[in-house]
Amino acid sequence: MQxxxxxxxxxxxxxxxxxxxxGMNGCWDYGPLGVELKRNVKEAWWSEMVTHHDDISVLSGxxxxxxxxxxxxxxxxxxxxxxxxxxxxxxxxxxxxxxxSKRRYRHDQVRGRWALxxxxxxxxxxxxxxxxxxxxxxxxxxxxxxxxAKERDRIGWDGDVVSLETVEDFDQVFGPDAKEPGxxxxxxxxxxxFKTHMGALFDESSVAFLRPETAQGIFVNFKNVVDxxxxxxxxxxxxxxxxxxxxxxxxxxxxxxxxxEQMEVEFFCHPDSSQEWYRYxxxxxxQWYKDLGLSDSRLILREHSDSELSHYSTGTAxxxxxxxxxxxxxYGELEGIAHRGxxxxxxxxxxxxxxxxxxLEVELDEKGKPVHRGSGKDLSYxxxxxxxxxxPHVIEPSAGADRATLAFLCEAYTEDMAPDEKGExxxxxxxxxxPRLAPIKAAVFPLVKKDGMPEAAQEIYRDxxxxxxxxxxxxxxxxRRYRRMDEAGTPFCLTVDGQxxxxxxxxxxxxxxxxxxxxxxxxxxxxIREAIRC
Ligand code: ATP
Numbered sequence: 001m002q003x004x005x006x007x008x009x010x011x012x013x014x015x016x017x018x019x020x021x022x023g024m025n026g027c028w029d030y031g032p033l034g035v036e037l038k039r040n041v042k043e044a045w046w047s048e049m050v051t052h053h054d055d056i057s058v059l060s061g062x063x064x065x066x067x068x069x070x071x072x073x074x075x076x077x078x079x080x081x082x083x084x085x086x087x088x089x090x091x092x093x094x095x096x097x098x099x100x101s102k103r104r105y106r107h108d109q110v111r112g113r114w115a116l117x118x119x120x121x122x123x124x125x126x127x128x129x130x131x132x133x134x135x136x137x138x139x140x141x142x143x144x145x146x147x148x149a150k151e152r153d154r155i156g157w158d159g160d161v162v163s164l165e166t167v168e169d170f171d172q173v174f175g176p177d178a179k180e181p182g183x184x185x186x187x188x189x190x191x192x193x194f195k196t197h198m199g200a201l202f203d204e205s206s207v208a209f210l211r212p213e214t215a216q217g218i219f220v221n222f223k224n225v226v227d228x229x230x231x232x233x234x235x236x237x238x239x240x241x242x243x244x245x246x247x248x249x250x251x252x253x254x255x256x257x258x259x260x261e262q263m264e265v266e267f268f269c270h271p272d273s274s275q276e277w278y279r280y281x282x283x284x285x286x287q288w289y290k291d292l293g294l295s296d297s298r299l300i301l302r303e304h305s306d307s308e309l310s311h312y313s314t315g316t317a318x319x320x321x322x323x324x325x326x327x328x329x330x331y332g333e334l335e336g337i338a339h340r341g342x343x344x345x346x347x348x349x350x351x352x353x354x355x356x357x358x359x360l361e362v363e364l365d366e367k368g369k370p371v372h373r374g375s376g377k378d379l380s381y382x383x384x385x386x387x388x389x390x391x392p393h394v395i396e397p398s399a400g401a402d403r404a405t406l407a408f409l410c411e412a413y414t415e416d417m418a419p420d421e422k423g424e425x426x427x428x429x430x431x432x433x434x435p436r437l438a439p440i441k442a443a444v445f446p447l448v449k450k451d452g453m454p455e456a457a458q459e460i461y462r463d464x465x466x467x468x469x470x471x472x473x474x475x476x477x478x479x480r481r482y483r484r485m486d487e488a489g490t491p492f493c494l495t496v497d498g499q500x501x502x503x504x505x506x507x508x509x510x511x512x513x514x515x516x517x518x519x520x521x522x523x524x525x526x527x528i529r530e531a532i533r534c
Pocket of ligand 1: 402
């Protein structure tokens with residue numbers, strides 16, 4: 001992972017936000033190559049989900065053709081949206097504070113182990129990489145018992161390393177950065193939404209939130225889309241945009257950040273066919289990652305167990321990837337596909353539903369009044385052909401653009417051998433992106449800076465640039481130029497030489513096989529076009 005992080009900085013994929021001021025935790029900036037890569041990921045998603053989706057019959061049985069359409073909603077929305085969606089009351093992590101170190105931790109991320117010395121028993125804790133865990137806990141136990149290094153073998157252990165969530169009595173807990181046991185507070189709820197104020201007043205009446213997900217903009221516009229575009233159920237609405245979550249412990253490069261982009265679809269269907277649609281989207285979304293290059297062996301589709309499911313959901317699956325920063329056998333979520341029933345539309349219609357009740361009922365306060373009132377608007381759907389009126393069910397494939405980009409980067413990173421200028425084999429670093437995702441599609445090189453070659457190469461470069469991102473490079477030996485493009489993940493390099501001037505042919509070098517083929521410029525262009533289209 002370290003190698004990927006440093007390549008990202010060196011080649012301009014990702015920079016720490018506000019780096020010259022010491023950086024900003026949980027925020028990253030995409031550099032010149034990174035911005036192209038991420039745009040390509042989002043574009044591939046939009047094209048798959050909206051512009052180029054195949055709307056002819058996809059399911060056996062009743063459900064058939066469907067339409068897909070898009071939206072781009074504002075980040076700031078009416079506060080009532082977050083009350084009815086449940087985010088205002090329920091979107092939180094449990095956190096604990098250390099009274100001594102003044103640090104704050106996520107309850108589920110603090111891990112530790114019971115350590116024993118004579119009649120003393122303490123739960124020593126740490127937040128660290130898995131491979132450092134046992135050494136760090138040993139060092140913490142040694143410190144807690146006031147022992148010297150050579151006395152370490154007096155320490156006994158009771159049970160395995162477990163989450164702090166399994167410990168009830170905090171008096172015996174030795175916090176990750178504390179010098180004394182018993183300095184941690186009880187877990188408290190910490191809402192993950194960023195709060196701000198709209199307008200000149202700075203009081204409770206002006207409070208607004210940065211959206212923690214793009215989905216709610218789609219739900220509250222459901223009626224607008226139906227009325228204005230005349231789509232018929234089943235249909236989906238897609239949105240790509242920024243979301244914000246005040247994560248307590250952002251970590252693992254761009255995997256868990258505070259400002260990120262989501263790519264979400266809310267797919268509205270008849271309740272009777274919703275299970276079929278759930279399975280359809282779950283499988284289709286998994287295939288998308290594979291088609292763009294993530295390997296089967298590093299991807300899993302994990303169905304949530306009944307105990308993990310929200311009450312309103314009859315099925316949720318996560319697409320997970322074996323990121324290199326995770327311990328062997330562990331996976332990180334790329335996307336969740338959830339069957340949300342009619343929970344969201346009903347909440348925005350009637351008021352916040354009680355997630356613990358079944359069938360779902362509006363949550364009432366002690367006086368019997370709705371806790372958060374809905375819009376009162378009728379969000380049900382009337383089929384223009386059958387006249388059937390019902391509240392649609394929703395299937396939600398919800399992906400993160402930053403996590404997908406990171407997974408494609410990790411998968412692409414390869415070290416292999418390539419011949420240098422003298423034909424000797426040397427190690428090379430190459431990013432084997434799918435051509436569609438590659439930030440630069442092709443590089444054009446004149447073999448040497450004379451004899452009309454630069455002029456001919458520039459002409460080809462300008463012509464190709466009208467269709468896709470191309471890079472022109474005339475500096476240094478051709479072998480070195482190839483390597484620079486390998487590191488940027490450029491799938492093709494075209495070299496213009498003396499023969500080009502005579503017969504209009506170039507050499508086309510393939511990044512992955514390093515094979516060079518001589519062919520007319522037009523054919524080289526066509527080969528690139530085909531590679532980036534599929
Ligand atoms: P996690 O359990 O990892 O916090 P989540 O289940 O809360 O994720 P969702 O609310 O389902 O995530 O959001 C949908 C997608 O948005 C996730 O699958 C992920 O790709 C992305 N995402 C969510 N939170 C973050 C974050 N803090 N940083 C980057 N991407 C995120």
